[in-house]
Amino acid sequence: MTDPTPAPGSASLATSVRSAVDEGFPAAVAELSRLVRIPSVSWPAFDPAHVSESAEAVAALLRETGVFELVDVRRAAVEDGSELGQPAVVAKRAARNGRPTVLLYAHHDVQPPGKDEDWETNPFEPTQRGDRLFGRGAADDKAGVMAHVGAIRAFAEAAGDFDLGLAVFIEGEEEWASRSFGNFLRENRDVLEADAIIVADSHNWDVETPAITVALRGAVAFNLRIDTLDHASHSGAYGGVVPDAMLAAVRLLGTMWDEAGTVAVAGLETAALDTPDYDTARMREEAGVLDGVGLIGRGSLLSRVWAQPSITVTGIDAPDVANASNTLLPSVRVRISARIAPGQDAGEAFEALRAHLEANAPFGAHLGFEGVDLGQPFLVDTSGWAVAETRAAMAEAWGVDPVDTGVGGSIPFIAELVEEFPGAQILVTGVEDPDTRAHSPNESLHLGVFKKALLAEALLFARLEARGA
Template sequence: MTPEEIENAVAAGMPQTIEDLKALVAIPSIAFPGHPEEPVHKAAELTENLLRSAGLPRVERIDLDGGFPAVYGEAPAPPGAPTVLLYAHYDVQPPGDPALWKTPPFEPTVIDGALYGRGAADDKSGVITHVAALRALQGRWPVGIKVIIEGEEEYAGESLARFIESSPDLVRADAIVVADVGNPRVGEPALTTSLRGMAAFTVEVRTLAGAVHSGAFGGAAPDALAALMRMLTTLHDENGDVAVPGLPRGTFPGEAYSEEEFRATAGVLDGVSLVGTGSLADRLWASYAITVTGLDVPSVAQAVNAVQAVARARVTIRVPPSGDPAQAIEVVTEHLKKVAPWGAHVTFSDFTTGAGFRARGEGRARAAVERAMARAFGRPPREVGQGGSIPLVAALARQFPEAEILLFGPEDDHASIHAPNERVDLEELRRTITTEALFLAEYAKG
């Protein structure tokens, strides 16, 4: 197919593409413990049907030990042509407080050219990008195609990585496209070449056998919540930089946003300063970051006049590509034990890790995707990093060191992924689908 034929096919297919994305977003496929499992399996079934609709001769669900199913598709390579693996995930983050959403999170709604709903961007738009790009080729595969769509990326599940380690030939490819990232701004194409890894754990502090009256015992009884707060504040210095010994700063070779752009994108309130020192690129993409993402203590609405016996926090560490997530957990947990006041009892549980990634230099696939992206967007892409992690990417890089891994997608920094009012810009989705379809044709040319 010519580039014009590919572009026209993508554009003609957009109405169906949008309807398919709506159907997928409507399924609350949350793979976290405590949420219903049936919707996750329903999303896997729909993903399987969507890949079948793209004309792949082989499509199947793969049941994974200890996890939700992956969906696999394949079309053989023409003689002499390379093979491309396409990756995305159909599971989503929990929606959080529904009152913070302008529209119900699982009732996909189009407003001003964008589709709103949990997972509309992260990462059901990635699933649909692969489906629509393959449909546009109309069964005329210029390269070998393999597709793997998983259902537990948001929970950082490891069952797919274990499966790939035991069955590498199933997903072996010359190039790997990961459609789980995006561009800094709508219409400004980017290739992600660096991902921070992730480590997380729960810390529990106990000081009393049970909560006691704050009037009768306050002032002498050790408060577990106060102890935990004192411990957590030692994780950063007065500038907001990570203050834990053993977690060095890093540098990123490219440029990030301006401070004004970042403040607008992050929604930083007037008069509130950013935290940390050094360039934004270094802080966001190449250095450690520690965030307290949850607390188990009485809410204000349920507060009673008591000294707390126990308090818990969920702590997340973003790890630069060169760092070791397991070592980061060891360093931070040892630090918290060391600074715990009053002899408080400190324990840790619920450990999660995911390695980072840094792309290697220019190759045949990288050159092809840059040409495809420049045509689809009308401008060449720039190189960016991502502060988030995609656990499977590091596993693929270890398993297939010669494969080129390309990260791009239809998300953007205003898409509100993991937050209320998540959305994907539909024109950005069309441009990304066009990029992928053009890339598959360009890559075949060598």
């Protein structure tokens, strides 16, 4: 299976698939809306009953397709064995007559909504405005779930009793570090093993152009504690002589970037990736950069996001302004989130960050490192038959060839998929576009993108079914 040319008979199957997608799309949008109404936030501070409700709703949708021999809701222990992870949904239909098996991944849990006042609509009441459906999880990643369900349904309607093997894994804790992911893969290997894996949790180039994600940065995050005193002291009595922890923190954190905002930590690598041009005005608009504020870094815009490391301070434990007293702070704790280039080991990157911070601690400040989270980066092998067939299906559905893209964010579990299923080809696709605002207030899904992504996956199934082994 190296030539993506359609086999005889696939054209008529593709026509039937298109008709089934057209007829079933309103139902797919309605079912997506029902899923969005379930506030399935997987973070510990939120009610886990909603995640269970969401899992059962997804399982019901898969059962209703009528194509699976097994549909189940399962949990696995988190990596330290202290508790069970959130419920995930698995389904299986065995391949026949030499056809491959395709594993479909998405996640049904969502990010917290944030402040209600930052939303223009109720985050858990899906609201359509023009071509976009607004709501938490409308895109990330309940639309990924429904792209799989809708594609399966349309393909089964068009093909009848088909031979293609299908496995499904809809995770329930992707937004909370996928803590049981490795154990879940090992415990359910017989259900999930496949020749190709489609991860529907990424973005497209724009609303008219599909994308296959081929490069993902890794992640290194940790809490850094900076201590200079064993107790707080009056800033008037000792300020100017005694170094407080906030002063040490500000001086130390500033050493991680140069004057252009480029990462200045020895040992953090840059990947050799070719990146297309990207409009500066578009980048500024998408990110909401204020007038007069410049961009940071060096090199092409997309190389800074796809191929270079970045470091962000995402939180600081310190008195807020309302409670600020004239006191030298003895201790400050910050959360550091770094993205690392494809090709670099996450553990190696953490050690580089630790060495830099320890070498640059001002005034002899004491440092502590806690809560370390590591996620490996990933480079997709694009040479296999699965990528070729997916490119062809995307071009057929969208009317234009897909673009190979990188992602500045991280999907660490992909490295775990590769480790558990080394022979499987990995495909990272998605339903998002530059205006989706995943994780942010006013998250939305472009319904045109959703339909084309669903159609592309259904056409991929048709191509694999028609070609055989």
